[in-house]
Amino acid sequence: MSVTAAAGFAAAGVTAGLKKSGGLDLAIVQNLGPLTSCATVFTANRCQANPVIWSQQVMKDGVVSAIVLNSGGANCYTGTIGFQTTHATAEAVATGLGISAGDVLVCSTGLIGEQLNLDLVTAGVVDAALALKTDAASTPDAALLAARAIMTTDTTPKQSVYVAPAGWTVGGMAKGAGMLAPGLATMLVVITTDARLSSAQLDAALRQATRVTFDRLDSDGCMSTNDTVSLLASGASGIEADEAEFTAALVALCQDLTLQLQADAEGSAHDVAIEVRNAASEPDAVTVARAVSRSALFKTAIYGNDPNWGRVLAAVGTTDAAFDPYGIDVAINGVQVCTAGEPDQPRELVDLTPRAVSVVIDLHEGDETATVWTNDLTHEYVEENSAYSS
């Protein structure tokens, strides 16, 4: 139950043969209207994949009728041929669904620098388009097939749904198990709603939501070339959602998906929430939390169940945030191991055996707070990423 939970959407997931490992690898989500509003957030990476370049053009008018996603290849740094493949994919979807190619978003994920097999993609699109014409396409089962088709190293599909008391619904699916970094990650997210909202309204809500959720998930510090978060509104509920209420629901939904992505991050053994309190500004809080989330030494220590708080402060010290090095408190899983830059409670009191880890850093400089979510750095991460080339 995710992208088909809201009225006015159909989904399909099929096996096109793009993934070497086999299995579902192509999905389409269709907006049946009456509205075709859409908002998107793309990777901040300056090296952008062909589907990102294409989709940015599609978004110029804010009208999107369908989104097609494939795993098994990023279609990035594949040159003119690669762009033609993206274009042809959108054309195939347009033909299959009787819509305009200019209203079709394309998302790809997988290895960079390899051409996608267009024949396989096209055949997959035909299969998916047929499936979308059946009644089953609006069921939770169809949504689950789509959520499965976009998985790469994910071990589970990620879905979330919120039904508003006012009568509208928002649901979403996500993939991404590595490269979960700022400006998004190797992350593809499709969110649908049947609320009546314009593209501009969707855009404002989506930017606010991603800023405090997906953008603060930093599993391994790496930023993908393909990330796309899209939010489509069909208006099929007939209800004009209150913007503040919709934004709040969207934040909650995105946070749910964010934490699902964190929990399934490649090879991770701990989910770490790094909260910076009393920063002089929100950017300061995010900067400090992100620096800690990117410290290989901190992340390996957490893997080893070692509450090595010196590695936290060493990471804080690399930032330009406002702080007094000898005015910082650090607590790990509730044990205040450092107060005002001096040892406080014995580190031996910290229990790091649970998967969930909380690190609280109090800068005592203001009243702004931010949390960045990350994972530990494990043998399994090294294994997956040294072996993964497909």
Place this chain on the structure above:
Amino acid sequence: MSVTAAAGFAAAGVTAGLKKSGGLDLAIVQNLGPLTSCATVFTANRCQANPVIWSQQVMKDGVVSAIVLNSGGANCYTGTIGFQTTHATAEAVATGLGISAGDVLVCSTGLIGEQLNLDLVTAGVVDAALALKTDAASTPDAALLAARAIMTTDTTPKQSVYVAPAGWTVGGMAKGAGMLAPGLATMLVVITTDARLSSAQLDAALRQATRVTFDRLDSDGCMSTNDTVSLLASGASGIEADEAEFTAALVALCQDLTLQLQADAEGSAHDVAIEVRNAASEPDAVTVARAVSRSALFKTAIYGNDPNWGRVLAAVGTTDAAFDPYGIDVAINGVQVCTAGEPDQPRELVDLTPRAVSVVIDLHEGDETATVWTNDLTHEYVEENSAYSS
């Protein structure tokens, strides 16, 4: 042969009992003059250890008669007691050698947030001071003991010597096997010379040398709280070195030590040189090379002997350097896998089995070049750093 190669220096390395693992853990290098010139470069980390805070005060007059270094504890985030320990260490050295405590640099390395045992330190200083009064203190053996005493997770001591045709000598020792990052690393370096040079001349040469050597070693992206590179001149050769010649020798010596540090980086299986060519500026070249050197995905791929050049470009794309995403060439170990943002030679041609790896990124934006040295991210790195707490 290293810090005693230049005339006018004595060295000692003793076992003070600070390292849980046992072994040599305290070293003193004494400048016997006639000059007491000195220059230092400290960590750029804003969270600085007590010995760094102390040594910065010592350097205010550029006069240094001795440097004392210990492994077995960083003496960082240890508060007032920790600062008193550093101060008392300098006083003990002063007493033992008949010099002023204000002319004694102190360096420490090890775990953050734990007090050093001052009684052990003091006893070690007494032992070292006695050793320094013997003829053996100016031998290569004494220098080797000192180089061994500063090792933490290093597997070998690092030493280098250059004898100038003009008659002066420069020699150095280094420690550091992790946290080898910009603004230096968990790296302690002592360099001595018998050339006649003022502290200002040493400072200019040292800053130029560290900028293109130690500062471009980025093994794991982490920056230490304790890094110190010191350069002491005794003038004992009586020769006023040509500044340009001295600087060139110092750059070569620092590069030699840098590559020794890289080769011994914690758990590494590959030494990777990332060269960025034809950047619009030197900072651009460094920024791009450093971004690649910090990509966990790139580093794990190299560990897996996987020439995954998409991960190189994905890292380049996170920077603000001047480049056209579709104007970049990438070569790995001599095979041009990407030309102008498109696949060129098959990645299967790249042989990554040797320890040395060359990545050349051509931005085609100007004529500036820089190299950053890094390592791969391995199981052994994770093991050492998840277990290491001492």
